[in-house]
Amino acid sequence: MTALFPFDNSYARLPGRFFAKVAPTPVEAPRLVRLNRALAVELGLDPERLETPEGVGALAGQRVPEGAEPLAAAYAGHQFGQFVPQLGDGRAILLGEVVDRHGLRRDVQLKGSGPTPFSRRGDGRAALGPVLREYLVSEAMHALGIPTTRALAAVTTGEQVIRETVLPGAVLTRVASSHIRVGSFQFFAARGDVEGLRALADHAIARHDPAAAEAENPYRALLEGVIRRQAELVARWLTVGFIHGVMNTDNMSIAGETIDYGPCAFLDAYDPATAFSSIDRHGRYAYGNQPRIALWNLTRLAEALLPLLSDDETRAVGEAEGALSGFAGLFEAAYHGGLNRKLGLATTRDGDTALAGDLLKAMSENEADFTLTFRRLGEAVPDAASDPEPAAVEAVRSLFIDPTAYDRWAERWHRRLAEEPGDAAARRRLMRTANPAFIPRNHQVEAMIEAAVERQDFAPFETLLAVLARPYDAQPGFARFAEAPEGGGRGYRTFCGT
Numbered sequence: 227m228t229a230l231f232p233f234d235n236s237y238a239r240l241p242g243r244f245f246a247k248v249a250p251t252p253v254e255a256p257r258l259v260r261l262n263r264a265l266a267v268e269l270g271l272d273p274e275r276l277e278t279p280e281g282v283g284a285l286a287g288q289r290v291p292e293g294a295e296p297l298a299a300a301y302a303g304h305q306f307g308q309f310v311p312q313l314g315d316g317r318a319i320l321l322g323e324v325v326d327r328h329g330l331r332r333d334v335q336l337k338g339s340g341p342t343p344f345s346r347r348g349d350g351r352a353a354l355g356p357v358l359r360e361y362l363v364s365e366a367m368h369a370l371g372i373p374t375t376r377a378l379a380a381v382t383t384g385e386q387v388i389r390e391t392v393l394p395g396a397v398l399t400r401v402a403s404s405h406i407r408v409g410s411f412q413f414f415a416a417r418g419d420v421e422g423l424r425a426l427a428d429h430a431i432a433r434h435d436p437a438a439a440e441a442e443n444p445y446r447a448l449l450e451g452v453i454r455r456q457a458e459l460v461a462r463w464l465t466v467g468f469i470h471g472v473m474n475t476d477n478m479s480i481a482g483e484t485i486d487y488g489p490c491a492f493l494d495a496y497d498p499a500t501a502f503s504s505i506d507r508h509g510r511y512a513y514g515n516q517p518r519i520a521l522w523n524l525t526r527l528a529e530a531l532l533p534l535l536s537d538d539e540t541r542a543v544g545e546a547e548g549a550l551s552g553f554a555g556l557f558e559a560a561y562h563g564g565l566n567r568k569l570g571l572a573t574t575r576d577g578d579t580a581l582a583g584d585l586l587k588a589m590s591e592n593e594a595d596f597t598l599t600f601r602r603l604g605e606a607v608p609d610a611a612s613d614p615e616p617a618a619v620e621a622v623r624s625l626f627i628d629p630t631a632y633d634r635w636a637e638r639w640h641r642r643l644a645e646e647p648g649d650a651a652a653r654r655r656l657m658r659t660a661n662p663a664f665i666p667r668n669h670q671v672e673a674m675i676e677a678a679v680e681r682q683d684f685a686p687f688e689t690l691l692a693v694l695a696r697p698y699d700a701q702p703g704f705a706r707f708a709e710a711p712e713g714g715g716r717g718y719r720t721f722c723g724t
């Protein structure tokens with residue numbers, strides 16, 4: 227019989243101090259909540275078999291599947307600006323890696339599968355609510371076209387976890403291009419372990435930046451690769467209103483994927499100062515701070531890499547600064563390119579940045595819903611020969627406390643659109659692919675979790691998942707999932723799920 231997972235492990239081949247070998251802890255009564263069949267197929271796995279007791283047992287951490295070399299990775303990290311020299315996988319266990327149908331190496335990791343040597347005071351477990359939240363939001367991000375870890379499966383454990391209340395336990399199977407973080411490099415740098423640092427960097431280059439191996443300075447090329455991916459990722463977050471919520475350096479992936487869906491949430495009313503996380507009291511990780519924090523984290527990565535960048539300290543600093551100086555331009559290009567598409571602009575002109583910025587300013591002053599404003603803008607596109615549909619215009623302007631703020635801005639937008647090639651229909655199409663109708667709205671995510679946790683009713687989870695799999699399609703039957711919450715969603719709070 228072939229193996230359930232065709233594991234081909236590379237991280238487990240790295241030196242022993244990179245991780246602790248530890249098996250998942252078996253659970254009371256594993257039950258499959260959901261298997262991501264399409265992802266299973268993409269990974270070269272057999273979805274039918276993953277749904278059998280053998281498969282569910284593996285996904286629950288009941289049995290170590292053949293070929294797995296379970297381990298908890300060691301890493302460090304800056305948490306809210308404070309350096310913690312040892313964190314590590316405290317409630318996650320890497321089963322192994324598979325090479326997917328596109329030839330890409332993917333980690334298969336269980337989250338919530340029991341304690342590891344890095345658990346500190348934690349129980350190594352996860353509650354059902356946060357598991358469903360991560361499953362749903364990470365898959366929604368993928369459907370939005372944003373690089374992210376994926377969710378292969380969610381299982382309940384039949385056990386309780388103690389948080390502020392007693393909650394049902396669950397395990398998420400997470401799939402990632404790798405779980406190497408900024409904090410992974412910091413772990414070795416903090417110990418003065420240059421050999422470990424080099425081994426990790428070489429591993430990361432082989433996995434994520436193979437071209438860097440040929441560069442004059444491969445480690446600078448690696449750093450530049452991470453900077454580029456993060457600049458683009460954060461720009462993508464901003465264009466859909468995503469707030470990660472806990473951008474600690476241990477939660478920033480070298481592969482450039484969105485990782486660690488703890489307190490993340492999407493904006494409703496546009497306000498760049500929005501921070502939902504209950505532990506983010508000073509708004510360090512607020513929506514509008516994310517680019518600055520990304521650069522701060524990347525600066526910590528550059529510092530960690532200094533011993534590899536050059537033997538000469540001054541030159542190493544020069545290499546690091548040279549690489550970091552590229553961030554702003556890469557971010558601006560990605561962000562403003564994204565905003566232009568959201569406005570239906572296929573070309574770029576001077577003044578576009580101000581045009582987009584002034585819309586955002588009017589939105590924040592008028593508490594306009596971020597997602598609805600842009601989506602409805604796509605229907606309020608003027609034709610060369612005629613004004614936009616009055617009903618479509620009213621649908622956008624009514625989102626503003628003072629609708630004339632929209633009218634004033636729209637005049638400028640119309641003038642700018644008149645300079646564009648192509649017709650209104652083409653513009654509408656472009657805008658429909660840039661402005662999602664459906665994002666994981668906080669009030670709906672909460673209702674979904676409540677149904678699952680309080681009433682073992684997983685139907686809302688399935689429905690929401692199906693709707694969010696097609697975020698750019700109109701889906702008129704599901705219009706209620708596109709609605710903004712009462713009061714613009716202010717006062718919403720998220721928790722780390724620990």
Ligand code: AMP
Pocket residue numbers: 313314315316317318344345346347348349350351352472476477486488722723724
């Ligand atoms: P996070 O905020 O999820 O990025 O987690 C930060 C650190 O705390 C990581 O080292 C986690 O592995 C660890 N951690 C979080 N929750 C738990 C838990 N329930 N049990 C053990 N370790 C945990």
Ligand code: MG
Pocket residue numbers: 476477486
């Ligand atoms: Mg984390």
